Amino acid sequence: MKILDGKQVRQADAYTIAQEPISPLALMERAAHAFVHWYINQFVQTRPVAIFCGQGNNGGDGLAIARILSQRSYSIQVYLVAHTSNPSDDYRANLDRLQGHHRPILLSSEADIPELSDQVIIIDALLGSGLNRPADGLLAVTIDKINHCDNKKVAVDIASGLFMDRLNAPSDAIVKPDYTVSFQFPKLPFLLPHSAAYAGEWHVVDIGLAKDFIAHCDTPYELTDYESAERLKKPRAKYAHKGTFGHALIIAGSYGKVGAAVLAAKACLRAGVGLLTLHIPKCAYEIVQVSVPEAMASIDVKKKINTLLPELQGYTAVGIGPGLGQHTGTLQMLQQLLSLATCPLVIDADALNLLSENKELFGLIPRKSILTPHPKEFERLAGPGRSDLDRLHKGREFAQKHGVIICLKGAHTAVIDDCGRVYFNTTGNPGMATGGTGDVLTGVITALLAQGYSPVAAARLGVYAHGQAGDAAIKKTGMAGLTASDVAEHLRLD
């Protein structure tokens, strides 16, 4: 699913209106019905509804939603905030349509803002994607009051006060909803850590904007959702043998961090690789043979660290980094790998830290290698970002400059390809913020690369499947109890 900017959404809107054709008012009605369809599956009729409306089209949506909910026997009360001398036509039309069903209350000062009982659900339709400056005056006061009550809150399209395409200042008044029901597309701020709190749990509802227009819309931002992940998957052929699914090499582990190698290996196997060899220091030999009997071991000359690059011939992908340590001998091995590798690489954890400490090696990274930094590792690689958006821009620049794919890990891990396209992941949960899950991810992506997936597909599908495994695992373990081993065990690629 694509993520469009404000201008593109307005163009999609206008194109649909002209081409379908459909009147703007009928499109608003369709959006309101889509919202209500979601709403009635979520909240029972016995919960009263307070709908706060502005005077743009977002407010128009709110008025149409109020009418439709009232027709469905929900008890509603609309509160209007007058913030413009030029209310939108469709706002006016919906205000007219509401007459006879309901009498809205106009809020003229702070004193008019109601105290609501706990049972009331708040629908926020004050401002939508047309926000052109931070909310102030009575709008800001109303937003503040809404935020201070414990009632469940649902934002229509986007939380009032949240910019779609640019950063808000920390002091801006923005509704903090429990849910956002977004029309047709998610919005970029929903996916960025610092603004995600202003989206809550977000849902996208289809309002029938023209598919041909959307298909041709050029945007750097996209989601990896269920449909796109399914499209990326390659079926396993009936007459396949283990050679069909590649031979992965994972270079991992050091004294005290052998677990990282084991986790990466288990995940690699669960992600369907044909054969796996682990290159490990001597101290890891028994541990690996016992805990991952399916993997072959390539033993380093050193007892506690990896220093000697094995012969690379025959491997279809190499993953390096989990639990590796940052010794000089290991650095030389990494340098050799970067110079000699002819198959795609996954570079993670200490291998990334070694690169950050030795930036002159950047030029050696084979094109289309996959780098999997968490935000701190990314900062070490590419410098600090002033904001989430800035970090994303830095990631796009870095990926294009060095011809690599970056998995910038986080709640919505961003896979950034070497053309600067960003694919946000949609699976996973906060339980996965625990040691070892990164090692599991390296194993999964290495397995997919080894099986012949393109680097971008391997990164997107790997990140998606990794999050999906975490989501499946918490059904048994709960979030707090989730371990990286649980994630590895619950991986399912078909």
Ligand SMILES: NC(=O)C1=CN([C@@H]2O[C@H](COP(=O)(O)OP(=O)(O)OC[C@H]3O[C@@H](n4cnc5c(N)ncnc54)[C@H](O)[C@@H]3O)[C@@H](O)[C@H]2O)[C@@H](O)CC1
């Ligand atoms: N995406 C789509 O194709 C559709 C969008 N619809 C709705 O239309 C909305 C966008 O409508 P609009 O463009 O009218 O935008 P808004 O509803 O956000 O309102 C814009 C109006 O508010 C004023 N305004 C902006 N920022 C302000 C501020 N800080 N303080 C006071 N006034 C401010 C503007 O000058 C303008 O008059 C969407 O969010 C969505 O809810 C739906 O009706 C149907 C289809």
Ligand SMILES: [K+]
């Ligand atoms: K809103």
